[in-house]
């Protein structure tokens with residue numbers, strides 16, 4: 317059986333070779349639960365990135381010519397390898413990211429499911445034939461891989477966010493240069509170890525760690541890179557969009573969210589509470605689809621608040637490695653400070669603490685699961701992502717008001733609502749300006765459905781039958797002179 321340290325690779329992967337940074341520099345990787353250094357990774361820059369891009373471009377020549385069946389086989393083997401090493405990979409993930417082991421195991425399974433999905437989709441990149449307006453010509457539409465893909469990923473899902481990019485890239489015949497978040501690089505480098513184990517050709521997957529500015533700058537400006545796929549904050553996404561515009565690259569952007577969670581008077585209370593707990597506190601509130609604002613209708617408000625606060629008090633804060641923990645630490649001190657700033661802003665504007673509301677007695681980066689009442693739209697979290705375990709509850713009166721408040725944000729990633737009225741289910745889901753809508757469900761991500769935001773939450777879709785489109789170029793071929 318493998319151990320987490322088997323996957324802790326302290327080098328970058330360029331063209332099939334594990335190496336250090338050119339200047340020998342390293343970055344520390346810290347366990348957010350203990351504050352201890354668990355290893356180092358190379359502090360690479362533009363030169364290493366150029367070499368990785370060159371390696372990916374060289375590998376593309378052969379890899380893009382392989383059959384879909386061969387690529388499907390590689391991806392299937394990769395998903396099996398993830399599942400075979402699920403415990404070790406989950407422990408590595410928890411050690412660098414902090415989430416409870418059960419969530420880390422679920423993340424590895426999610427990644428395996430995405431890879432398996434794209435193994436299946438690899439064989440379905442169908443084209444078209446189109447009835448020709450000319451008697452002597454025929455029209456074909458084919459799909460071909462875009463080329464070298466630059467993939468930049470965040471720290472909150474350090475393994476599965478890369479699965480969503482490696483899966484469609486390899487399925488379509490693209491090669492990849494990946495740059496994970498500096499706080500959680502090991503889960504990404506582990507993809508390199510797995511890729512070697514299952515025989516992914518050298519240069520098809522390259523993984524760099526180091527300066528975001530230098531690596532991102534090279535990835536977005538290098539002519540050999542034909543696509544940038546990014547998951548992370550809206551601010552960095554906007555910057556990468558601007559940079560990628562110079563060389564007119566294809567882009568996919570999975571950016572920030574500000575998910576509303578609406579509870580109507582006719583909701584199933586128990587179900588709404590369970591959904592709110594899952595949608596708010598998973599990964600300590602640090603997911604892009606986490607509930608940021610709970611809007612509860614006046615008739616059910618007090619009962620919901622009481623039941624939700626009671627369920628929140630059952631959350632167990634602690635190290636992700638400890639049995640029974642359901643809320644791990646926040647990623648760093650800045651994240652804790654941000655949560656504190658959101659809280660003091662809300663308290664100054666009239667919010668009241670129902671439960672939690674301070675750093676956890678464990679100290680360090682641990683924060684209590686917190687429920688606030690009397691939230692209003694002047695408070696910071698009405699606009700901005702909390703990315704922490706604070707659940708602000710707003711009261712509303714009418715359906716129109718709830719939809720208006722839910723849509724009153726520049727974000728449009730995920731929204732949730734609870735009602736048992738069939739008409740309302742259609743009315744509200746059609747009016748919500750969000751890419752993902754959970755009706756009577758708080759966790760809806762699956763590899764078979766399209767994941768992606770509207771407005772400033774992003775461009776493009778990951779997963780599902782739509783997930784390959786961003787990695788494929790559509791080509792129209794007109795065959796004439798047929799003498800018909």
Ligand code: NAP
Pocket residue numbers: 468469470471472473477495496497498499526527528529531532533547548549550552553555556569570571572573603604605701729769773774
């Ligand atoms: P972030 O600060 O935007 O960082 C994301 C990645 O971008 C990291 O690898 C980071 O590298 C890199 N980066 C930062 N500055 C860069 C630059 N100038 N050029 C190129 N790369 C750069 O986001 P985060 O704090 O890691 O993640 C949290 C955010 O991601 C939240 O807003 C969340 O909503 C969003 N997110 C969205 C989705 C989705 O699917 N829509 C999923 C998960 C997370 P360093 O770590 O080296 O700085």
